[in-house]
Amino acid sequence: MQNVIQNFKKLCEIPHCSYETEQMKDFLNAYAKEKEFEVNIDLAGNIHCIKGNPKICLQSHYDMVCMGSAPKIEVYEENGYLKAKNSSLGADNGIGIAIMLEAMQKFQNLECLFTNNEEVGLMGVNDLEHKLCSKMLLNLDHENENEIIIGCAGGVDIDAFLEYNTKEYFGKVYELNAINFKGGHSGIDIIDNPKSSIKEMARFIKENKGKIINFEGGERINSIPKYAKALVFFDDNIKSSKYIDCKFIGEKKEKICLESDILLDALNSFSQGVHSFNKKLDIVQTSINLGILKMSEKEIKINLFARSNLLEDLKQIEFETLTLFKAFNFKTHSFNFYPPWEGKENELSSDLLEIFKKENKNIKISAIHAGLECGIIEKKQELLCCSIGPNIYNPHSTDERCEIASIEKISKIVFELLKKYQ
CATH class of the missing domain: 3.40.630.10 (Zn peptidases)
Structure with missing residues (x-):
């Protein structure tokens, strides 16, 4: 050995x-x-x-x-x-x-x-x-x-794209970093429904009425997101939480994403993790992972990966996910489908x-x-x-x-x- x-x-x-x-x-x-x-x-x-x-x-x-x-x-x-x-x-x-x-x-x-x-x-x-x-x-x-x-x-990759516009804004700028997330394999570890750094960051920004300057998170499409960071304007003074570390970096002028609310609503509406469980096999049957979020100069890109041990369920979760993001004006497509x-x-x-x-x-x-x-x-x-x-x-x-x-x-x-x- x-x-x-x-x-x-x-x-x-x-x-x-x-x-x-x-x-x-x-x-x-x-x-x-x-x-x-x-x-x-x-x-x-x-x-x-x-x-x-x-x-x-x-x-x-x-x-x-x-x-x-x-x-x-x-x-x-x-x-x-x-x-x-x-x-x-x-x-x-x-x-x-x-x-x-x-x-x-x-x-x-x-x-x-x-x-x-x-x-x-x-x-x-x-x-x-x-x-x-x-x-x-x-x-x-x-x-x-x-x-x-x-x-x-089986599995399928899903990409969602949102073009966005910017506007200069003066206010309190905070640097946010995700903390205390475990990450893990999106097939094996997802049974425990570990928290997603991207989902928690989106919730924190939305609940505190933030305006996004930049937001990115995740490591690999088949890894449950452990890391995420963002630059955000907040009108009020913001304190760190268990999962989000906040650092005030001053009052300044920056370009905000005018589609911040659309992005945050889509992320907070998306259902991360286990969708069904197979009692006979004692395994997760169907799940989906939002693996990566990136913002380039004019476009937001989200990478997701769905899995299912039943072909019909895999097709269903693919359809539902494409439909959800299309409803928020994202362009979508799926690929690498395997039964x-x-x-x-x-x-x-x-x-x-x-x-x-x-x-x-x-x-x-x-x-x-x-x-x-x-x-x-x-x-x-x-x-x-x-x-x-x-x-x-x-x-x-x-x-x-x-x-x-x-x-x-x-x-x-x-x-x-x-x-x-x-």
Whole structure:
């Protein structure tokens, strides 16, 4: 297991934020060739590696959500967890990659698929050109050691644009900063309905009758917003709250957004978070995340991401969100639509269940309210797919941590499965 941990720490030294994955691609390409794998890379940057006569393919994505100081990642161990100092850790999906690198060292009959830019809308896998030789695929992008996943949510990106005008105004200017927000993964952590920094900022400005000079917030479309900041005119003296820190920076002349009220009304009318829950699967069924808000010189842009484990519900929340923002005079469009993966128990899940039970009696077969690439790959060619992974908490945030004992457990299970298929 120490080899897997060391592999992961090596990966953390290589920048691999989404859209900036060239160095990681080069490293994985060189590593696979060094281990005598045949390697092919498609135009989307997906890396296909094969050696011998494999019956199963391991798959992980090699980009990460960079938060805080990332891509500079300072890894440390504390109380049985891997953590990163002032940045996201990248255990999603770096641990999966690290396990695959050790598997490439250990096994002669193996197929591996490293996919690119998963965290920004499963872009790499959507443009996958490779055809796999194996009939089974094990995705290593799950974040709970107690589950074998055979289904996942579908998703759709939604953009909303509002052109705005400005007017010079003299008054009391305040700098606002969001504080005490947890952030987190918009599929995994949204079940707790954590507060959105963008929503709370919009509420604070509206309740205090502010006029916006500038307002921006969020980090990634699939991260629950942790950060937000704004410059705002207030007629009255304003005090900080639990979630909004206020700093008076003087009376001065600035250009205000004349569409402030339209923007604030739209943001405060939007329903962030969980929309429905699936009691049978014990998971969130449908949700939406307002991930990013940006103001350029003349335009406000909002990026949202909706998920659902039911196709009809996904279409419904897409329609409702487009309709809402259109009602506030936004221009809207949706894209990157992909349907849910409604998998079934199969030979691979049965073999995994048998192996898991030796290590973990709490194991269950389930689905997840997040996007998994195996759901898309399965639709491109006929495969038996499952997803597993170690315990990762607060992914896509600076609080991300991964349980070391769980890494050992999942690595052992993967290697035992591979031995069975040699």
